[in-house]
Amino acid sequence: MLTELVSPQRYALYAAAAVCIVALANMIGPVFGGLITAKAGWRWVFFLNIPFGVIAGALLLCVLPSDFPDQGRIVSTRPRCLRHMDFVGSFLVLATVVLFITGLERAATLLTWTSPEVYGPLSGSAATLLAPLGYQYKQWIHPSFVEPVFPWWFCNDRKILGLLLSSFMAGAVIIPFAYVIPLRYQIAAGSDPLEAGVRLLPFSLTAPFGSLLVACSFKEGRFAPLYAMILGSIFQVFGILGASRGPADKPDWYGLPGVSLVTGLGVGFCLCAATILTLLVMEHRDLSIGTAATIQFRLLGGATVVSIVTAVGNSHVKKALAGTLTPKQITDLFESTESIKMLPLELQTVVKRVFVESFNLQLLVMIGFAVGGVVTALLIWKRHQYRMM
Numbered sequence: 001m002l003t004e005l006v007s008p009q010r011y012a013l014y015a016a017a018a019v020c021i022v023a024l025a026n027m028i029g030p031v032f033g034g035l036i037t038a039k040a041g042w043r044w045v046f047f048l049n050i051p052f053g054v055i056a057g058a059l060l061l062c063v064l065p066s067d068f069p070d071q072g073r074i075v076s077t078r079p080r081c082l083r084h085m086d087f088v089g090s091f092l093v094l095a096t097v098v099l100f101i102t103g104l105e106r107a108a109t110l111l112t113w114t115s116p117e118v119y120g121p122l123s124g125s126a127a128t129l130l131a132p133l134g135y136q137y138k139q140w141i142h143p144s145f146v147e148p149v150f151p152w153w154f155c156n157d158r159k160i161l162g163l164l165l166s167s168f169m170a171g172a173v174i175i176p177f178a179y180v181i182p183l184r185y186q187i188a189a190g191s192d193p194l195e196a197g198v199r200l201l202p203f204s205l206t207a208p209f210g211s212l213l214v215a216c217s218f219k220e221g222r223f224a225p226l227y228a229m230i231l232g233s234i235f236q237v238f239g240i241l242g243a244s245r246g247p248a249d250k251p252d253w254y255g256l257p258g259v260s261l262v263t264g265l266g267v268g269f270c271l272c273a274a275t276i277l278t279l280l281v282m283e284h285r286d287l288s289i290g291t292a293a294t295i296q297f298r299l300l301g302g303a304t305v306v307s308i309v310t311a312v313g314n315s316h317v318k319k320a321l322a323g324t325l326t327p328k329q330i331t332d333l334f335e336s337t338e339s340i341k342m343l344p345l346e347l348q349t350v351v352k353r354v355f356v357e358s359f360n361l362q363l364l365v366m367i368g369f370a371v372g373g374v375v376t377a378l379l380i381w382k383r384h385q386y387r388m389m
Contacts, residue, residue, distance in 0.1 A: 015275045016215025020208035035194045089149040092132035100125035104307030159281050162379025167294045168301035169373035170270045173236050175302025176309050184359045187337045188251030188352045202257040203264035210268020224385035225273040232269025233373035239263030244363035248356045280386040309362035316358040
């Protein structure tokens with residue numbers, strides 16, 4: 001919608017505003033989520049989305065012109081029908097994603113990778129991955145009236161692939177970091193959900209600031225968005241590396257807000273750069289699909305890595321505490337971390353130390369994806385970089 005609402009000269013400003021709003025909403029979510037959970041229960045986090053969603057939809061209906069985005073232009077009056085929608089491609093992509101995430105989630109829950117409940121869905125997702133790719137290739141070879149949900153030419157374009165993979169790597173940092181840090185404060189430092197969300201604010205507030213900062217540098221081609229994406233990924237690497245070095249015996253480590261700030265700044269750089277690069281890399285015909293694909297890859301990266309780091313962290317806790325707690329105590333621990341308070345003080349210290357070690361291990365996993373963000377960004381490289389003019 002952004003490209004239809006404003007002129008190309010104003011893309012950077014409005015893209016930065018949109019990214020700031022989305023980043024701020026995503027990052028302060030843990031604060032309000034913690035407050036709602038503490039006062040009314042976790043179900044209300046979902047219930048409250050209903051009225052806000054209705055209000056947002058009503059505002060769009062009232063504000064946008066009835067002939068948007070074709071206002072002022074002569075276009076065909078024949079309406080688009082459902083036949084143009086790629087139902088088959090959408091179903092195949094959805095099946096692949098659902099099976100993949102289900103397998104990872106079961107691994108995190110069962111604390112094993114060898115269960116049929118884990119390798120069954122993962123194997124199924126690998127098989128179904130070939131189906132949407134084959135279908136989109138067929139659509140490319142034999143064009144029809146169906147508009148592909150993921151055009152095959154995306155796979156043939158190095159720069160588009162680099163953009164999508166960079167979005168995946170960005171999501172693999174943003175969402176897991178916003179998940180792991182509050183959890184560390186709650187379990188290891190004994191913070192309540194609201195306090196844990198508040199302690200995430202150094203990360204949450206610097207992300208929109210970083211987006212606004214680099215957006216201003218994009219004006220009139222002063223700074224290439226690709227440079228901002230690479231710089232942001234480097235900031236993420238150093239920020240997460242610093243967070244992973246926190247002492248295991250200091251769950252409330254004083255240096256965590258500082259490294260969270262660096263990570264948040266890098267996140268803001270990457271979010272804004274990815275949004276602008278989508279407008280510059282994609283052809284006009286692919287903007288709607290390309291924008292959706294960029295967001296989808298970011299969310300997929302977050303969901304994937306949250307599942308991976310949860311499985312890695314839980315496995316470490318289980319192995320490290322096997323000789324300290326009984327199997328029943330370990331089971332109770334994974335059902336509710338509130339059971340830590342029922343242990344003797346000496347054991348509480350040991351358990352919290354192990355959890356901090358597991359969180360540090362999870363952050364080390366995320367570093368790999370942050371480094372991957374630098375590598376995938378280089379796929380977008382060209383002799384004369386994309387710039388806002």
